[in-house]
Amino acid sequence: MKVKTFSFKVDTRDPRPIRLSVSARAFGVEAGKIRPLRLSEREFVEDEDLLDFDMEFGDTFNIAFNDLIHGDFDVKVLEGEAKGMVLKAYTFNDSLRERRGVLFRVVDENGATIYVDNVYFSEPLEKRIGKVSRILGVTVDEVKQVLGLQ
Amino acid sequence: MLKGQFYLELNEKGEIRVDYKKYRDATVEDFERLANEIRPKLMPRLGKDYNLYLKEKPPLRDGEELITYTLSACPYCNSLLRAVIFKRDGKVWIRKVCPEHGEIEELYFGDYEMYERFRKYQHDGKGNLNTQVPLVAPCPYNCGLCPRHKSHPALINIVVTNRCDLSCFYCFFFASRAGYIYEPTLEHIRYMLRQARKLRPQPAIALQITGGEPTLRDDLVDIVRIAKEEGYTHVQVNTTGIKIAFDPELPVKLREAGTNVLYMSFDGVSPYTNPKNHWEVPYTLDNLRKAGLGAVLVPTVIKNYNLHEVGKIVLFGLKHNDIVRGVNFQPVSITGRMPRKQRDKERVTIPDVIMEIERETDGQISRYDWYPVPSVVPISRFIEAVTGEPKIAFTTHFACGAATYVWKEDGEIIPITRFVDVDGLLKFLDEKADELERGKNKYLVFLDVLVKLRKFVDASKAPKRLREGKRILRLLYKVFVRHDYSSLGEFHYNSLFLGMMHFQDLYNHDVARVMRCDIHYVMPDGREVPFCSFNVIPDLYRDRAQKVFSYTIKEWEEMTGQKLLDLKYKRNIKKLISGEPYRRHYEGIIDIDSIPYEDHVLASKKFGIPVIEE
Numbered sequence: 001m002k003v004k005t006f007s008f009k010v011d012t013r014d015p016r017p018i019r020l021s022v023s024a025r026a027f028g029v030e031a032g033k034i035r036p037l038r039l040s041e042r043e044f045v046e047d048e049d050l051l052d053f054d055m056e057f058g059d060t061f062n063i064a065f066n067d068l069i070h071g072d073f074d075v076k077v078l079e080g081e082a083k084g085m086v087l088k089a090y091t092f093n094d095s096l097r098e099r100r101g102v103l104f105r106v107v108d109e110n111g112a113t114i115y116v117d118n119v120y121f122s123e124p125l126e127k128r129i130g131k132v133s134r135i136l137g138v139t140v141d142e143v144k145q146v147l148g149l150q
Numbered sequence: 151m152l153k154g155q156f157y158l159e160l161n162e163k164g165e166i167r168v169d170y171k172k173y174r175d176a177t178v179e180d181f182e183r184l185a186n187e188i189r190p191k192l193m194p195r196l197g198k199d200y201n202l203y204l205k206e207k208p209p210l211r212d213g214e215e216l217i218t219y220t221l222s223a224c225p226y227c228n229s230l231l232r233a234v235i236f237k238r239d240g241k242v243w244i245r246k247v248c249p250e251h252g253e254i255e256e257l258y259f260g261d262y263e264m265y266e267r268f269r270k271y272q273h274d275g276k277g278n279l280n281t282q283v284p285l286v287a288p289c290p291y292n293c294g295l296c297p298r299h300k301s302h303p304a305l306i307n308i309v310v311t312n313r314c315d316l317s318c319f320y321c322f323f324f325a326s327r328a329g330y331i332y333e334p335t336l337e338h339i340r341y342m343l344r345q346a347r348k349l350r351p352q353p354a355i356a357l358q359i360t361g362g363e364p365t366l367r368d369d370l371v372d373i374v375r376i377a378k379e380e381g382y383t384h385v386q387v388n389t390t391g392i393k394i395a396f397d398p399e400l401p402v403k404l405r406e407a408g409t410n411v412l413y414m415s416f417d418g419v420s421p422y423t424n425p426k427n428h429w430e431v432p433y434t435l436d437n438l439r440k441a442g443l444g445a446v447l448v449p450t451v452i453k454n455y456n457l458h459e460v461g462k463i464v465l466f467g468l469k470h471n472d473i474v475r476g477v478n479f480q481p482v483s484i485t486g487r488m489p490r491k492q493r494d495k496e497r498v499t500i501p502d503v504i505m506e507i508e509r510e511t512d513g514q515i516s517r518y519d520w521y522p523v524p525s526v527v528p529i530s531r532f533i534e535a536v537t538g539e540p541k542i543a544f545t546t547h548f549a550c551g552a553a554t555y556v557w558k559e560d561g562e563i564i565p566i567t568r569f570v571d572v573d574g575l576l577k578f579l580d581e582k583a584d585e586l587e588r589g590k591n592k593y594l595v596f597l598d599v600l601v602k603l604r605k606f607v608d609a610s611k612a613p614k615r616l617r618e619g620k621r622i623l624r625l626l627y628k629v630f631v632r633h634d635y636s637s638l639g640e641f642h643y644n645s646l647f648l649g650m651m652h653f654q655d656l657y658n659h660d661v662a663r664v665m666r667c668d669i670h671y672v673m674p675d676g677r678e679v680p681f682c683s684f685n686v687i688p689d690l691y692r693d694r695a696q697k698v699f700s701y702t703i704k705e706w707e708e709m710t711g712q713k714l715l716d717l718k719y720k721r722n723i724k725k726l727i728s729g730e731p732y733r734r735h736y737e738g739i740i741d742i743d744s745i746p747y748e749d750h751v752l753a754s755k756k757f758g759i760p761v762i763e764e
Contacts, residue, residue, distance in 0.1 A: 012218075016269075016273070046202075055285045062275075062300050064298045065221075066220060066289060070220060118279065121276070121351070
């Protein structure tokens with residue numbers, strides 16, 4: 001399965017100020033082990049990547065490509081391959097609202113989202129890691145370890 | 151129960167059509183299954199319904215100053231384009247270039263200074279936790295709502311018929327021009343209303359029943375009742391009010407069923423500017439008085455048509471504010487295709503209307519008395535932080551709407567800003583919401599509110615009723631400290647809400663506004679679509695969906711034994727203008743005796759409403 005995600009920075013003033021950076025990582029689960037996926041990086045191509053960008057960040061940060069073009073932005077497309085389920089981790093820094101943290105998305109082997117966090121409604125990190133680890137079938141410690149939280 | 155059978159067929163153009171006659175006795179569950187089946191088939195398709203042309207950045211020219219870039223649709227082929235929003239000559243403009251149809255430029259906001267002031271109040275919503283369609287296309291071709299939508303619904307619209315007893319020259323929506331009749335059954339309506347209530351964390355609580363002309367449905371009162379049963383706490387009926395002018399029982403039944411207010415078309419104070427219902431409105435208002443049902447007047451404002459009367463419309467509202475609760479101006483949304491020269495004659499935007507009201511009221515209602523819709527978000531944020539429960543937040547784009555409150559006393563108009571420091575109060579509540587969200591002790595915050603609230607109100611300048619015994623302060627304490635919202639009725643008593651809602655069209659279309667829209671339509675396939683997609687791209691949303699669930703005119707006429715054209719309204723102007731209510735309502739607003747009878751007749755006929763004398 002092809003894995004695609006994005007890292008981006010955006011700084012806008014209109015219609016409202018946004019100063020957000022998101023750095024994405026992806027982890028594959030194979031034979032009960034979670035490992036970082038090797039992702040290649042390329043430039044963003046509007047016609048090809050717009051929809052995937054919106055799918056990635058519409059339900060997590062309520063951010064769409066249309067928000068980016070309202071100001072200065074930089075997007076990198078990250079792509080790789082995986083066989084089983086994939087955990088995506090978006091580390092963010094919202095410098096205007098002084099909020100930082102990490103949101104998760106789990107996609108199944110067909111690429112369908114089976115778990116996703118939302119920046120406005122997310123539960124405490126420990127609880128989310130617990131949920132994610134149960135879905136992936138790995139231990140909490142393993143998830144924490146690959147995320148660098150341990 | 152229709153036992154798994156879907157009465158779907160393809161017409162000669164390959165479009166899906168439901169044999170709607172067979173669904174007359176269908177249940178909510180039947181409609182749910184049918185809607186789930188059809189919904190994916192009705193979504194806009196890339197390459198067929200629209201294209202993406204995102205590479206081309208529209209140019210900026212000498213004397214133009216960049217504000218921002220956005221996405222927009224082409225008025226001719228619906229394709230998604232990059233657009234630039236810029237300042238020129240003190241106004242805000244939008245420009246886009248379609249590779250197929252060339253450059254399109256349009257006025258976006260008629261005053262740059264107001265644009266900048268309004269922008270400061272922008273607050274975005276938190277989106278919705280569950281949505282009705284998956285994210286499969288760019289905005290605005292994925293409406294339903296999709297997961298990237300930023301606002302929850304503040305008002306749901308439901309079209310209950312496309313029949314209308316008028317034939318306004320500019321309308322292509324009504325049944326005889328559309329060529330089919332869309333009139334969902336009560337169970338289908340219940341399905342749609344239920345579907346629109348499913349959004350979380352904040353389902354819709356306000357509903358507008360619209361058409362066509364909804365009062366043409368004999369079961370309108372049942373529809374209101376169903377809306378209440380399904381949990382809508384505010385129900386309004388959008389109408390010309392003509393039927394109510396002649397049927398005093400109808401508003402009584404509507405109020406008893408749970409209707410909160412009538413949302414009534416009212417484009418001007420004279421027959422020349424309001425040929426739609428100028429003559430009937432006095433009788434409608436009298437019948438509403440008897441029923442105890444309030445009205446909001448809704449003028450559509452067109453520059454070369456009725457912009458010069460917006461001040462008089464406010465005065466009309468104030469003269470009758472025992473029953474008129476508000477006036478909600480709607481700067482024209484130019485539907486269909488129109489050459490630039492013609493558009494320039496018609497186009498008005500929110501600042502143009504606000505500044506004209508300022509001019510016509512000799513500055514009594516100034517431009518600075520108006521606030522954009524999202525300015526009130528700190529109030530809902532504060533209440534949400536206090537109660538811990540999600541609250542409706544009006545998080546539209548700042549260019550979508552504006553509002554204020556006014557009172558009239560001793561011939562003088564008093565806007566709310568004369569006695570409330572609105573900016574100070576909003577900033578204060580926002581700070582208190584921040585403190586509560588960061589975990590500060592609720593009681594300490596309340597204490598602060600209790601002590602400081604008075605700082606933002608000068609009761610001595612308030613209208614008499616709010617001034618007496620410092621009622622205005624007690625009222626604010628009740629709302630913000632005790633969360634007793636019943637007292638808001640006192641605030642609204644004798645006040646007139648003035649609103650402004652500028653729905654978009656494909657010329658000034660801005661995806662950033664669509665994504666923040668909080669006025670939605672629920673469609674027969676269960677999708678919930680922002681106003682400015684539903685009506686602005688009707689071929690992909692409104693018309694496509696409604697046509698699928700419609701009767702042919704022949705089917706409807708056979709089924710009901712009525713002839714569609716027989717329902718057309720014919721106006722007896724002589725009788726209407728000779729009645730006492732007519733003079734009483736317009737006296738002091740227009741010079742009634744200066745308008746010859748022939749002018750009345752001509753105005754009505756030119757608009758498309760025949761005149762009779764019997």
